[in-house]
Amino acid sequence: MQLQRATVESDSGSGMLWLGLDARDEVLPADAAPEQAEWRPAVEDWYVVADERVAGAVGMVVAPWPEVDGAGRLMFSEQMELVWFREDALLEVVDGWRTIHDQDLRPIRIGDVFWVHGDPVELGGWADMRDVTAESRDAAKVAAFATAAGAVPVEDASELGLVRKEDAATRREPPPPPGSGVTAAL
Amino acid sequence: MAAPVPLSAGLLKSEQFASSVAADDLVYFCCSVGDADAQVVLLPENAAGKRRLLIIDAGVVKKIPDLIDALAGAGLVDVSGTDPDNDYPIAAIIATHPHHDHIAGLAEIIDRFGALTAEFWEPGFFHTAPAYTRMMQAIERQPHIVYSQPTSGFQRWFGSVGVTVLSPSIQLRNRFDTYGVEINDSSISMRLEYPAARVVTHPNGQRNYAPNVNAARLVLGADAQTLSWSYVLTDFPSLMASESKTAKAIGAASGDWNLLRADVLKVSHHGSKHGINLELVERVKPWVTIVSSTDSGGKYGFPHDVTQALIREGLEATTSGQARSTDADLGLFYTADTLDSGEQAGSFAVVMRGRRRQLWRFLDAPGKPIVLADARRWDG
Numbered sequence: 001m002q003l004q005r006a007t008v009e010s011d012s013g014s015g016m017l018w019l020g021l022d023a024r025d026e027v028l029p030a031d032a033a034p035e036q037a038e039w040r041p042a043v044e045d046w047y048v049v050a051d052e053r054v055a056g057a058v059g060m061v062v063a064p065w066p067e068v069d070g071a072g073r074l075m076f077s078e079q080m081e082l083v084w085f086r087e088d089a090l091l092e093v094v095d096g097w098r099t100i101h102d103q104d105l106r107p108i109r110i111g112d113v114f115w116v117h118g119d120p121v122e123l124g125g126w127a128d129m130r131d132v133t134a135e136s137r138d139a140a141k142v143a144a145f146a147t148a149a150g151a152v153p154v155e156d157a158s159e160l161g162l163v164r165k166e167d168a169a170t171r172r173e174p175p176p177p178p179g180s181g182v183t184a185a186l
Numbered sequence: 187m188a189a190p191v192p193l194s195a196g197l198l199k200s201e202q203f204a205s206s207v208a209a210d211d212l213v214y215f216c217c218s219v220g221d222a223d224a225q226v227v228l229l230p231e232n233a234a235g236k237r238r239l240l241i242i243d244a245g246v247v248k249k250i251p252d253l254i255d256a257l258a259g260a261g262l263v264d265v266s267g268t269d270p271d272n273d274y275p276i277a278a279i280i281a282t283h284p285h286h287d288h289i290a291g292l293a294e295i296i297d298r299f300g301a302l303t304a305e306f307w308e309p310g311f312f313h314t315a316p317a318y319t320r321m322m323q324a325i326e327r328q329p330h331i332v333y334s335q336p337t338s339g340f341q342r343w344f345g346s347v348g349v350t351v352l353s354p355s356i357q358l359r360n361r362f363d364t365y366g367v368e369i370n371d372s373s374i375s376m377r378l379e380y381p382a383a384r385v386v387t388h389p390n391g392q393r394n395y396a397p398n399v400n401a402a403r404l405v406l407g408a409d410a411q412t413l414s415w416s417y418v419l420t421d422f423p424s425l426m427a428s429e430s431k432t433a434k435a436i437g438a439a440s441g442d443w444n445l446l447r448a449d450v451l452k453v454s455h456h457g458s459k460h461g462i463n464l465e466l467v468e469r470v471k472p473w474v475t476i477v478s479s480t481d482s483g484g485k486y487g488f489p490h491d492v493t494q495a496l497i498r499e500g501l502e503a504t505t506s507g508q509a510r511s512t513d514a515d516l517g518l519f520y521t522a523d524t525l526d527s528g529e530q531a532g533s534f535a536v537v538m539r540g541r542r543r544q545l546w547r548f549l550d551a552p553g554k555p556i557v558l559a560d561a562r563r564w565d566g
Contacts, residue, residue, distance in 0.1 A: 047316065049315050049316070051285060051286045051313075051315050052285060052287075052369075054458070059286075061286050061316060061317070063316040066316070066319075073323055073326075074319050076316035076319060076320050078247075078320075080290060080316055080317060082286055082287075109365055110368070110369050111312075111369070112314075113314045133314070137312060137314055139314070140313055140318060140319060141312050143318070143319045143322040143323060143326075144310070144312055144322055146322075146326055147322045147323075147325045147326040147333055148333055148335075
């Protein structure tokens with residue numbers, strides 16, 4: 001079965017595809033595998049997210065790959081479909097692609113997101129896949145916090161003490177030396 | 187599950203629904219939407235003589251807008267946006283949790299009714315599903331809407347209707363983003379009370395405190411599961427069984443000795459076996475228990491036989507071998523109910539004021555709009 005595609009209509013957008021792993025590209029080591037650095041989603045690809053787990057099955061929401069509008073917001077079309085896979089069969093396929101693309105192997109968790117090339121509603125139709133969960137979770141936080149507290153122009157961010165996630169990670173204080181009597185913050 | 191036993195069509199009386207709703211009635215709608223949730227509360231008229239709505243989840247796009255249009259057409263609410271005394275007839279839109287079957291229709295509803303909406307609640311569980319992103323962006327486009335992430339114990343009064351948030355516990359809320367909380371357990375479940383008024387005024391200028399033991403109450407369970415309910419049962423303890431000074435003091439202060447007792451229980455998680463437990467049903471002890479689900483298990487396999495059994499036991503304690511009352515006699519109903527005439531029983535309305543309680547069905551299928559003229563009043 002092949003889903004019908006719908007055109008994404010963004011209210012203020014440039015209609016650019018979300019690049020997903022691009023944010024990760026910025027911090028990829030210089031010797032990253034070429035296919036890892038050059039990977040790009042295409043307009044015919046799919047955003048597939050684990051939404052619900054019931055009795056050994058996982059409900060996956062399948063949507064056309066999102067665009068990004070002129071304000072940097074992920075724009076999903078109204079087209080969404082819920083499909084169910086047996087969890088063990090899903091994990092076998094997912095971990096197979098994770099292995100090929102040198103991504104971490106782990107159990108399926110609700111909120112996991114996969115870029116899927118091919119037919120997303122049949123596991124046998126997944127012609128390629130990337131685990132984009134981390135980037136998608138950041139995008140979900142962006143959607144929530146932009147609603148809750150607005151967005152800050154980049155020229156004001158530094159003055160307000162806002163730092164990028166990657167920068168914050170590198171600025172974490174090193175653990176205290178053993179025997180110093182100081183407990184490290186987790 | 188076993189399909190619900192068909193209801194007797196003879197017990198559903200064809201009466202005029204819209205004209206029967208009085209100005210000071212609270213009306214709770216639980217829509218028939220298959221494997222999803224969509225609920226609306228029509229609040230009683232406020233001091234200015236205006237009605238407002240609460241929208242609680244919309245797992246499908248059209249059902250709730252169609253219902254609101256029908257209510258507006260019947261003169262029960264004004265959503266034209268032209269009433270200067272009722273700027274925000276949608277008092278709040280509440281996304282109980284970000285599962286697709288609860289929020290898939292909310293972005294469209296917010297886009298249409300956002301300018302008429304005062305508040306938006308959601309639990310603060312970041313979800314990667316497209317419906318979540320679309321919903322949050324729709325709220326972002328309505329900067330006047332007050333956005334909140336309530337946790338247990340939060341109380342909000344919409345006129346004379348009090349809403350107490352039962353879950354999620356703050357103890358769950360603080361570990362949402364660690365994968366330590368199942369998404370269903372992020373659900374905002376609520377207890378509504380009407381009237382919440384506790385003060386009576388007299389012509390001589392006196393005011394008296396008057397606990398209302400006859401208030402109408404609803405517990406709306408969203409998709410909260412066992413872990414979440416375990417916090418609810420401790421956060422909202424049963425005081426009735428205790429003769430301690432503390433219990434009496436809390437009861438006297440709140441006028442409410444059983445903090446979970448309700449006339450209506452909207453069963454959590456469509457009757458999932460993890461969605462509810464016996465003690466909770468016993469604590470709520472509802473007059474009407476509503477399960478939103480399909481009649482054949484649907485995509486999720488809900489409601490589960492185990493859950494149906496424990497609800498029945500919670501409503502009617504039995505001993506071995508004792509005959510069980512029918513679901514209808516217990517007040518246990520399903521959006522998937524059918525009639526012995528072959529029709530679908532469809533969506534619910536529960537009309538409540540003081541001790542007045544009425545249950546209505548609309549004979550609509552999940553994909554069809556509610557037609558108020560098709561209403562039948564349950565006379566069981």
